[in-house]
Amino acid sequence: MRGLHRLGRHLHRHIPYYRGIDPARPDGWPVIDKAELLENFAAMNRAGISLDAVRDALAAGETRIGDHAIGHSTGTSGNRGYFIVSDAERYVWLGTLLAKALPDALWRRHRVALALPGFSRLYGAAGGGSRVTLGLFDLGEGIDRWAGRLAAFAPDTIVAPPKVLRELAGRGLIARGTIAFSAAEVLDPVDVPAIEAATGRPLRQIYMATEGLLGVSCDHGTLHLAEDVVAFEWEAAGDSGLVQPVVTDMTRRAQAMVRYRMNDLLRLDPRTCTCGSALQAVAAVAGRCDDLFVLPGSAGPVTVTPDVLRNAVIDADRRIDDFRIVQTHAAAIAVAIPAGADATAAEAAVARVLARIGARAAITVTHGIPPTDATKLRRVRRDWRGDQSSMSAV
Numbered sequence: 001m002r003g004l005h006r007l008g009r010h011l012h013r014h015i016p017y018y019r020g021i022d023p024a025r026p027d028g029w030p031v032i033d034k035a036e037l038l039e040n041f042a043a044m045n046r047a048g049i050s051l052d053a054v055r056d057a058l059a060a061g062e063t064r065i066g067d068h069a070i071g072h073s074t075g076t077s078g079n080r081g082y083f084i085v086s087d088a089e090r091y092v093w094l095g096t097l098l099a100k101a102l103p104d105a106l107w108r109r110h111r112v113a114l115a116l117p118g119f120s121r122l123y124g125a126a127g128g129g130s131r132v133t134l135g136l137f138d139l140g141e142g143i144d145r146w147a148g149r150l151a152a153f154a155p156d157t158i159v160a161p162p163k164v165l166r167e168l169a170g171r172g173l174i175a176r177g178t179i180a181f182s183a184a185e186v187l188d189p190v191d192v193p194a195i196e197a198a199t200g201r202p203l204r205q206i207y208m209a210t211e212g213l214l215g216v217s218c219d220h221g222t223l224h225l226a227e228d229v230v231a232f233e234w235e236a237a238g239d240s241g242l243v244q245p246v247v248t249d250m251t252r253r254a255q256a257m258v259r260y261r262m263n264d265l266l267r268l269d270p271r272t273c274t275c276g277s278a279l280q281a282v283a284a285v286a287g288r289c290d291d292l293f294v295l296p297g298s299a300g301p302v303t304v305t306p307d308v309l310r311n312a313v314i315d316a317d318r319r320i321d322d323f324r325i326v327q328t329h330a331a332a333i334a335v336a337i338p339a340g341a342d343a344t345a346a347e348a349a350v351a352r353v354l355a356r357i358g359a360r361a362a363i364t365v366t367h368g369i370p371p372t373d374a375t376k377l378r379r380v381r382r383d384w385r386g387d388q389s390s391m392s393a394v
């Protein structure tokens with residue numbers, strides 16, 4: 001609570017959008033979403049930098065405006081988040097991440113390879129501190145460009161999106177004993193075995209977004225929310241048992257990230273982790289709200305969550321080690337599975353799930369997984385954006 005009150009005084013004094021708030025009453029501060037943030041961008045950062053200025057600078061290849069680093073999330077241009085951080089903040093952020101990921105870094109040396117979207121731009125040639133040596137590998141350049149440099153760097157810890165870890169593991173570029181963290185994308189359990197087979201250790205997760213550092217797995221493998229730096233509130237996503245986070249970053253001062261409704265869907269774990277941490281455990285980051293399928297049902301639109309669909313497809317045939325599930329139309333689902341996997345079983349599994357929840361859709365199953373480009377991999381995706389009014393059930 002002290003962190004929130006201190007943040008409240010800062011917002012009230014320095015961030016125009018929050019001039020009218022009661023600094024001592026966080027529950028009265030407005031809940032915002034991405035559209036609201038983008039619309040009021042200049043009023044939500046201390047320097048008054050406009051969204052156009054950030055976009056123009058990024059388009060010109062700049063990574064800074066004055067004393068601030070700027071950047072955007074991955075994602076399609078219409079769906080991007082933009083951020084402004086002070087120099088002090090970006091190192092506090094990196095330091096918090098490393099301290100949570102490597103609590104033994106005080107007395108043990110580490111060589112940490114970071115291959116994360118935007119990181120090379122944000123941190124340049126950062127070398128790290130005396131105990132932690134950082135190696136930055138630019139995802140935009142492609143793995144081929146830095147595979148040799150990664151091997152020479154010989155990291156004991158590697159942080160990268162799951163599809164990149166799987167690719168590195170497949171090429172024999174991850175040494176046994178390496179601590180691997182999946183980050184920046186939803187971790188699908190289908191990617192885990194190949195990575196763990198390479199490292200011989202449990203795969204861990206860093207849950208992060210444009211909105212900041214949100215959680216890190218402990219060495220018992222449980223993803224814990226970073227409640228010491230971010231205040232979380234929850235909104236239920238229908239009656240799915242999934243929740244949508246509303247986050248307040250208590251550390252950021254240059255740009256406000258306050259009661260911001262994220263697009264993610266989480267399944268919380270009510271149990272206390274055996275590691276003893278009191279920080280909330282997360283059973284799964286299940287996908288994104290705008291990838292909830294909305295299908296016709298006998299009593300109106302029915303919402304189907306990504307994890308239910310993926311589990312159905314994965315469990316249909318053990319040869320399915322990758323997949324795509326896309327809502328392509330109001331009542332149509334396209335499933336892609338690897339060549340040689342059982343299409344009839346996959347179709348029947350999806351049909352069973354739909355029947356159970358009373359939803360209706362034509363299901364087509366094809367063989368062959370479409371190639372993934374550099375943007376975020378979403379295996380379960382809603383492409384159909386038709387009648388938005390029917391989405392209100394979400």
Ligand SMILES: [Zn+2]
Nearest residue numbers: 218222273275
């Ligand atoms: Zn734990």
